[in-house]
Amino acid sequence: MLRVEGLHVYYGAIHALKGISFSVAEGELVTLLGANGAGKTTALKTISGLLRPRAGTVALEEHALEELGPHEIVRLGVVHVPEGRKIFPRFTVLENLKAGAYARRASSIREDFDFVFTLFPRLKERARQMGGTLSGGEQQMLAIGRGLMAKPKLLLLDEPSMGLAPLLVEQIFATIRAINQQGVTILLVEQNAAMALSISERGYVLETGTVILEGKASDLVTSDRVRQAYLGG
Amino acid sequence: MDLALAIFPQVLMDGVVLGFMYALIALGYTMVYGVLEFINFAHSEIFVIGAFVGVEVLLLLEASGNLAALHPAFILVVLLFAGMALSGLAAVGLERVAYRPLRGAPRLVPLISAIGASFFLQDFIRFIESLWRNTFYLTYPSIDVLEKTISLGEAVTIPVKSILVIATALAMLLALYLLVNRTKVGTAIRAVAQDPDTAALMGIHVNRIIALTFFVGGSMGGAAGVLFGLHYSLVNPYAGFIPGLKAFTAAVLGGIGNIPGAVLGGMVLGLMEAFAASYLSILTSGAFGAEYKDVFAFVVLILILIFRPKGILGEKVREEGV
Ligand SMILES: Nc1ncnc2c1ncn2[C@@H]1O[C@H](COP(=O)(O)OP(=O)(O)OP(=O)(O)O)[C@@H](O)[C@H]1O
Ligand SMILES: [Mg+2]
Numbered sequence: 001m002l003r004v005e006g007l008h009v010y011y012g013a014i015h016a017l018k019g020i021s022f023s024v025a026e027g028e029l030v031t032l033l034g035a036n037g038a039g040k041t042t043a044l045k046t047i048s049g050l051l052r053p054r055a056g057t058v059a060l061e062e063h064a065l066e067e068l069g070p071h072e073i074v075r076l077g078v079v080h081v082p083e084g085r086k087i088f089p090r091f092t093v094l095e096n097l098k099a100g101a102y103a104r105r106a107s108s109i110r111e112d113f114d115f116v117f118t119l120f121p122r123l124k125e126r127a128r129q130m131g132g133t134l135s136g137g138e139q140q141m142l143a144i145g146r147g148l149m150a151k152p153k154l155l156l157l158d159e160p161s162m163g164l165a166p167l168l169v170e171q172i173f174a175t176i177r178a179i180n181q182q183g184v185t186i187l188l189v190e191q192n193a194a195m196a197l198s199i200s201e202r203g204y205v206l207e208t209g210t211v212i213l214e215g216k217a218s219d220l221v222t223s224d225r226v227r228q229a230y231l232g233g
Numbered sequence: 234m235d236l237a238l239a240i241f242p243q244v245l246m247d248g249v250v251l252g253f254m255y256a257l258i259a260l261g262y263t264m265v266y267g268v269l270e271f272i273n274f275a276h277s278e279i280f281v282i283g284a285f286v287g288v289e290v291l292l293l294l295e296a297s298g299n300l301a302a303l304h305p306a307f308i309l310v311v312l313l314f315a316g317m318a319l320s321g322l323a324a325v326g327l328e329r330v331a332y333r334p335l336r337g338a339p340r341l342v343p344l345i346s347a348i349g350a351s352f353f354l355q356d357f358i359r360f361i362e363s364l365w366r367n368t369f370y371l372t373y374p375s376i377d378v379l380e381k382t383i384s385l386g387e388a389v390t391i392p393v394k395s396i397l398v399i400a401t402a403l404a405m406l407l408a409l410y411l412l413v414n415r416t417k418v419g420t421a422i423r424a425v426a427q428d429p430d431t432a433a434l435m436g437i438h439v440n441r442i443i444a445l446t447f448f449v450g451g452s453m454g455g456a457a458g459v460l461f462g463l464h465y466s467l468v469n470p471y472a473g474f475i476p477g478l479k480a481f482t483a484a485v486l487g488g489i490g491n492i493p494g495a496v497l498g499g500m501v502l503g504l505m506e507a508f509a510a511s512y513l514s515i516l517t518s519g520a521f522g523a524e525y526k527d528v529f530a531f532v533v534l535i536l537i538l539i540f541r542p543k544g545i546l547g548e549k550v551r552e553e554g555v
Contacts, residue, residue, distance in 0.1 A: 049433070070433035071437060071439070074435065082431060086430075086434075088428060088431065090423070091424070095420070098420070099424055102417070102437055103435070146435075
């Protein structure tokens with residue numbers, strides 16, 4: 001479904017992605033692992049159109065995403081839930097969710113509100129609260145909920161468990177798996193390698209802008225390099 | 234004291250008129266700041282373009298003998314729409330040519346570009362008018378109904394001009410409120426103001442929304458220009474400097490980036506200026522005359538900003554996601 005090939009991305013003189021390639025098949029849940037600064041966020045931003053690659057291609061089925069702007073890429077069903085949640089602080093929970101459905105026709109979003117509220121009942125209780133005053137965990141639920149409001153075919157999640165209490169982390173991962181089982185393809189970026197691999201089919205490991213390892217999630221969990229670097233021995 | 238009481242309604246009216254004028258101009262500064270965190274210093278010339286479009290339409294109507302023949306309400310509507318459209322388009326053009334190519338450059342760079350654009354537009358208007366009319370000091374032809382006054386009791390007379398300014402400004406503010414708060418593009422404008430990258434991820438075409446914001450802010454300035462011309466009659470290419478500076482001040486006073494703040498700041502500044510102009514000399518027995526009105530207004534401004542550095546209604550304009 002998504003095929004990234006030979007991607008080079010720069011920030012000015014900084015060479016952040018040095019020719020990485022990876023792919024995600026329809027219905028899959030794939031994890032992108034890597035230390036801080038490896039280039040995971042950069043990769044997601046390039047897919048969603050916030051960054052332009054200097055070289056390489058990002059193909060979604062027959063579409064060349066590297067030639068499109070972010071507003072067009074969303075309309076193809078590629079939805080990016082950014083790192084750090086990026087809730088609109090001066091929108092209410094409801095307005096944030098509505099913003100997620102911006103690219104769609106207003107008439108068809110009713111059920112999706114219900115779907116998001118079933119996944120995250122807390123959001124329903126807080127519907128009229130300002131995004132900026134939600135707790136970190138509530139903001140993360142809202143960020144994922146807002147992404148779902150766009151009716152993604154491919155969901156890009158950047159560190160959805162960051163800064164959350166262990167119980168909530170488990171809940172978020174369970175939700176991600178549930179969303180995937182509903183037929184949404186997911187590319188997940190995570191620091192929590194054990195959890196991420198436990199719900200994924202495949203994974204890639206990035207190091208300073210290159211893919212150093214890839215394979216089935218079950219193989220990666222047992223690989224020495226992943227164990228040493230991300231799973232604490 | 235009797236005198237002070239007697240002129241009160243008049244002064245209040247002057248202050249309100251001035252306040253609405255500043256408010257309309259201030260919206261252009263504040264809306265653009267909202268989406269780009271950048272002060273469009275050429276907005277004062279966008280305002281002047283509105284004033285010139287107004288006078289040109291009136292002069293052309295006069296020359297063709299239509300000024301007296303057409304219904305004044307119709308003329309005013311045409312005037313306002315023409316001024317708004319051209320000022321709005323000029324603002325969009327300005328953004329495209331002078332600001333967008335500099336996006337991502339250090340913050341000082343587009344600011345310098347704005348100051349350059351401001352000089353350019355002043356002299357461009359001067360050039361065109363000099364070619365076309367041999368002068369760039371123009372006078373609005375008078376429209377009879379606007380010269381009338383309405384009496385309320387014995388002490389208070391209200392010029393129709395003032396009512397026109399207030400009514401038009403209120404209508405524009407209501408329209409703007411509805412646009413920003415009740416429509417989909419309004420949602421997009423507010424989303425871009427909070428976080429442009431995330432807005433783009435929602436499917437919002439950020440560049441288009443920025444252009445639209447320039448258009449809306451520019452057309453508010455254009456309407457203010459037409460009202461300014463109708464109210465004070467004289468226009469020249471440099472006439473935008475002082476009102477522009479005051480309106481910018483009003484925007485800062487209300488909290489830059491904040492739309493209700495711009496209206497409030499404009500009103501506060503307009504009222505302070507009008508009251509200072511009339512009362513300073515009465516209250517100080519002539520020690521300070523009306524010429525100190527701006528000093529007074531800006532002293533109050535500085536005091537407010539010392540205690541509320543982000544302006545009366547100000548908040549941090551673009552929060553980081555927590
Ligand atoms: N806006 C920027 N300007 C310059 N360099 C940047 C910018 N954003 C990221 N970088 C650099 O690019 C590299 C990759 O950053 P990226 O954010 O993609 O890492 P990451 O894998 O997401 O890290 P983390 O796990 O900490 O989120 C880093 O070296 C970073 O310093
Ligand atoms: Mg990151």
